[in-house]
Amino acid sequence: MIQSLNNFLATIDSYIGGSMWFVFALLGTGLFFTIYLGFPQIKYFGHALKILSGKYDKDTDEGDTSHFQALSTALSGTVGTGNIAGVALAVHLGGPAAIFWMVVTAFFGMTTKFVEVTLSHKYREKTADGTMAGGPMYFMKNRLKMPKLAAAFAIFTVISSFGTGSLPQINSISNAMFSTFSIPHWITGAVLAVLLAGVIIGGIKRIAAVTSRLVPAMALIYLAGALLVIIYNYENILPSLSAVFQDVFTGSAASGGFLGAAISFAFTKGVGRGLFSNEAGQGSAPIAHASAKAHEPVSEGMVAILEPFIDTIVICSLTGLVLLSSGVWKEKHENVFQNSDMVVLKDHFNENNQADRTAVAKYFSGDKSLPTFSGEMQVVDGQIQNNVTVFHNRSWAEDIQIFTKTEKGTMPYNGSLRFTKGKWDSQASIIFKGKSLLHSSPLTAIAFTKSFLGEKGKYIVTIGLLLFAFSTAISWSYYGDRAMTFLFGSRSVIWFRVVYVVSFFIASFTDTTIIWTFSGIAIALMTLPNLFGILTLHKEMKTTINDYWNDFDNEFPGQHPSDKPEELIK
Incomplete structure (x- = not known):
């Protein structure tokens, strides 16, 4: 039943967040504002750093946090498992070129963040308890005069606070702590x-x-570990960078266990991972930035420019270079097979036969159909007896052994297993083991062992995942908090926090696959009204920027960043 519901939600998601039109809507919005506003992510980058330092702060500024604290809170919501697992998944699917598209996406996302934060900050409100509340729902209500749209956005923000910030984050943490330190899931959760x-x-x-302490600490630990891997594999740095740019125009060729990826596939996976890593356009970060002390909304919008730069252009790019320079992205490693990542084809396909490799690559990219296995798989002493080919994580599986859990321990399986259209009708007591490509956090963990630290390097990934995911849960609790305040008032917040914490604990020892799928839908439904709102207010955005610089020039003459490209270069 759970699998059926997950498949149903996945189908819905394929028409919204998982569709190409959604990707182009997000990327197109960033491109439009970048051109319309004259590349603000370049013009105002240096000015944003000065604002972040507090150079232009006033004692009369209203708000609950400093610029740096607001940025840290927003970053803690975006710098999460996506920077560890998401990059590895993008490279696994799209090859080196996916990293290029992640960076391009972040570049345009810097402008989207600038716009959505500025407009949200402009229409923020002071709540009954004296704190500031803001976000897209406030400009939808106060400026667009669309209260129903604002309420819908707030509802999807509450849902996403669980689906993005609470349930899957603790599940990732508890799994990592169990696999690395053998700490029971429920203890980590508690x-x-x-x-x-x-x-x-x-x-x-x-x-x-x-978050203002946690974010810098976790970033430094993770970046230090990443640099150790890159330095250790220094001879692969230039070839890795060359592959990133070269494969943009040619697609990624098959290499090792990697089957290759077409240009369009790398584009889709790179853009998708980039967008969901930095959340540009989603409307979540403006909720955090609305709390910042500022007398001008544009100044906080400029601080937000730094967010996709740090999250994606710096951290995600370093993760990508770690994966490429270490070479682990195209190597097969011993692992336990996940049923969702496994498929069995009828007959034998030879990995060393170029025709077979091409056919299988087209099968996984959706360009070719191949006969899948249906029926009873016979297993003797853990070995498959049928004439079939097993694939796991989009790669030929090797050294496959099938085990069963018994009261006496794990033993080789004897019997039959039912398959339907290449998918196993899974049983909890049966385990598939073997060698295949890896993706997500397990792949990044192995990459971090390819340095001076050896096997100890994987602890950096585990600790980084712990800090990243926990900080994400903290930030998303605030997003849900502000959405509940908007919907039901300040008194509803305490009940939201209780449910948030309880569900956080429960999710530490339960399967949250369905939550991830549902989260993708909620995120898309958050994003669409936000994009509609900021595009509708594009003229007001330009006017607001002009007003800001007029006031700034009167107060700080001679410090306005030049709009001239030649001055920017100087």
């Missing part, structure tokens, strides 16, 4: 649930205080 409650009950000031 300890972190208590810590989470202690942070979020204190509201935005405590959240900002924690």
Whole structure:
């Protein structure tokens, strides 16, 4: 039943967040504003750093947090499992060129963040408890005069706070802690649930205080580990960078266990991962930035320009270079097969036969159909007896062994297994093991062992995943908090926080696959009204920027960043 529901939701998602039109809508919005506003991500980058330092702050500025704390809170919501697992998945699917498209997407996303944060900050409100509340729902209500659209956005924000910030994050943490340190899932969940409650009950000031320390700490630990891998594999740096740019125009050729990827496939996966890594256009970050002390909304919008740069252009790019320079992205490794990533084809396909490799590559890209296996798979002493070919993680599986869990332990399986159209009708007591390509956080963990630290390098990934995912849960609790305030008032927040913490604990030892799927739908439904709103207000955005610079020039003459490209170069 759960699998059927997940398949149903996945079908819905394929028409919204997983569709090409959605990708082009997000990327197109960033491209439009970049041209319309004259490349603000370049013109205002240096000015944004000065604002972040507090150079232009005033004692009369209203808000609950500093610019740096607001940026840290927003970054903690975006710098998460996507920077570790998402990049590895993009490279696994699209090859080196996917990294190029992630960076391009982040470049245009910097402008989208600038616009959505500025407009949201402009129409923020002070709540009954004295704190600031803002986000796209406020400009939808106060400027666009569309209260129903604003309410819908707020509802999907609450849903996404669970689907993005709470449930899958703790599930990722507990799995990583169990695999690395053998800590039971429920213990991880219990300890972190208590810590989470202690942070979020204190509201935005405590959240900002924690994230402003946690984000820099986790970034430094992770980046230090990444640089160790890159330096250790220094001879592969230039070939890796060459592959990133060369494959943009040719597609990624088959290499090792990697079957290759067409140009369009790399584009789709790179853009998709880039967009969901930095959340540009989703409307979540403006909720965090609305709390910042500022007398001009444009100044906080400029601070937001830095967010996709740090999240994607810096952190995601380094993760990508780690994967490429270490070479692990195209190597097969021993692992336990996940049923969702496994498919069995009828007859034998030879990995060393070029015709077979081409046919299988087209099968996985959706360009060719191949006969899948249906029926009973016979297994003797853990070995498959049928004339079939098993694929896991889009690669030929090798050294396959099938085990069964018994009271005496794990033993080679004897018997039959039912398959339908290449997919196994899974049983909890049966385990498939073998060698195949890896993706997501397991792939990044192996890449981090290819340095001076050896096997200890995987601890950096585990600790990084712990800090990244936990900080994401903290930030998304605030997003849900502000959405609940908008919908039901300040008194509803305490009940939201209780449910948020309890579900956080429960998700530490349950399967959250369906939550990830549902989250994708909720994120898309958050994004669409936000894009509609900021595009509708594009003229007001330009007017707001002009007003900002007029006031700025009067107060700080001679410090306006030049619009002239030759001055920018100087």
